[in-house]
Amino acid sequence: MIKIGLTGWGDHPSIYRTNSSKREKLYDYSSHFPIVEVDTSFYAIPSTTNIEKWVRETPEQFQFIVKAYQGITGHLRDENPFESRSEMFEAFRQCAKSFQSANKLAMILVQFPPWFDCTTKNVQYIRYIKQQFADFPVAIEFRNQTWYSKERKQETLDFLNENEFIHSVCDEPQAGVGSIPFVPIPTSNKTLVRIHGRNVFGWRNSGSTENWREVRFLYDYNDEELYDLASNMKKLEQQCDEVYVLFNNNSGHHAAKNAKTLQEILDLDFEGLSPKQLDLFEGEF
Template sequence: MIKIGLTGWGDHPSIYRSNAAKRDRLFDYSGHFPIVEVDTSFYAIPSVQNIEKWIFGTPDTFQFIVKAYQGMTGHLRDDNPYETRNDMFEAFRQCAQAFQKANKLAMILVQFPPWFDCAAKNVQYLRYIKQQLVDFPIAIEFRNQTWYSKERRQETLRFLRELGTIHTVCDEPQAGVGSVPFVLEATSKKALVRIHGRNVFGWRNSGSTENWREVRFLYDYNEDELTDLAEKIKKLESQCQEVYVLFNNNSGHHAAKNAKTLQQMLRIDYEGLSPKQLDLFEGEF
């Protein structure tokens, strides 16, 4: 089974009703896609109260991919608001448990920064992450290509299998050590594909600009590129039971359009979505 969605639900104007309030965007989103990445949890661990609103505002079969808090992955540059590492992980576990109890947790996405390379201390930290989140499905996303070097690629995949973690396949610009190749292999019953765009210039230079997020993920996949992705995703599906696909190329609001096109190419028709007024969306995709 292939499930397609986007990273976040708050900035995709083409799928909202024209008169919809901001608080209704998740409901509108869930009329189009069966999964979503909770990206706000990277910046601050959401309260159970907010999570319950998201849970009750979406269909029974809707699922969330919850991104790990930045303090857990080594991204945090400011002071950690939690007194101890244990406090931080406990707060995140409570967040994940709220989704899990409602049977709406697809997985936790643990995305590491570009400086998290294939070194012994980082291998040990992966074990620590697994230990701290042992009750949850965990997807690992690397941003440093040393994990996929010719000498270490198979060892990396074998290690993810041994840990019982989900391999995140990334489609992104090939722009040096801070990017990873497209490695089409599953390491568990689930696989995650995150589609970041192919803006090489933005990927290399985004850190030097104030609006780096807008530059980094500014990319619109063409039909040939999406056709190629569709074929690869079908191959990945043959290796596991479920493939989750997330489009993250939304700087120019291209993610929803590209996701819809991929869905059409794969001839997928999702059931159990939130109701929507079809006449408002005719011709959008």
């Protein structure tokens, strides 16, 4: 089974009703897609109150991919608001349990930074994450090419498989050691595919300009590229039970459009979505 969604639900104007309020964006989103990445949890662990609200606003079959907090993945540059590592992990576990208890947790996504390379120390830290999140499905995403070097690629995949991690397969710019190749190989019964675009310039110049966030994921996939991605999604579907596809190329609001096109190419009809409440003069998406 292939499920398609986007990273976040708050910045995709083409899928909202014209009269929708900010509070209704998740409802509108869930009338189009069956999954979403909670990317705000990377910056701050959401409260139980917010999670319960998101759960109520989405259909029974809707699922959330919850991105791990930046203090867990090594991205945090400011002072850690938690007094200890154990307190931080416990706070995130409680967050994940809130989704899990509602049967809406697809997985936790642990995305490591470009400087998290393939070393014994980092392998041990991933084992530690496995211990801390033993009760949850966990996807691992690397951003450093050393994990997929000729010498380490198979070892990396074997390691993920042995520890029952979900492999986060990435389509992203090939821009040196701070990017990874497209490796559509599952390591569990689920596979996560995150589609970041192919903007090499934006990827390489991340952080060098004030508007780098607007440039980094600025990319519009053409039909040929989407047909190629669709072919790979079908192959993955033959090798595992569930394939979760997330479009993250939204700097120019291309993610929703590309996701819809991929859905059409794959001839997918998602069931159990929120009913579309169209405005009087509004056409279909």
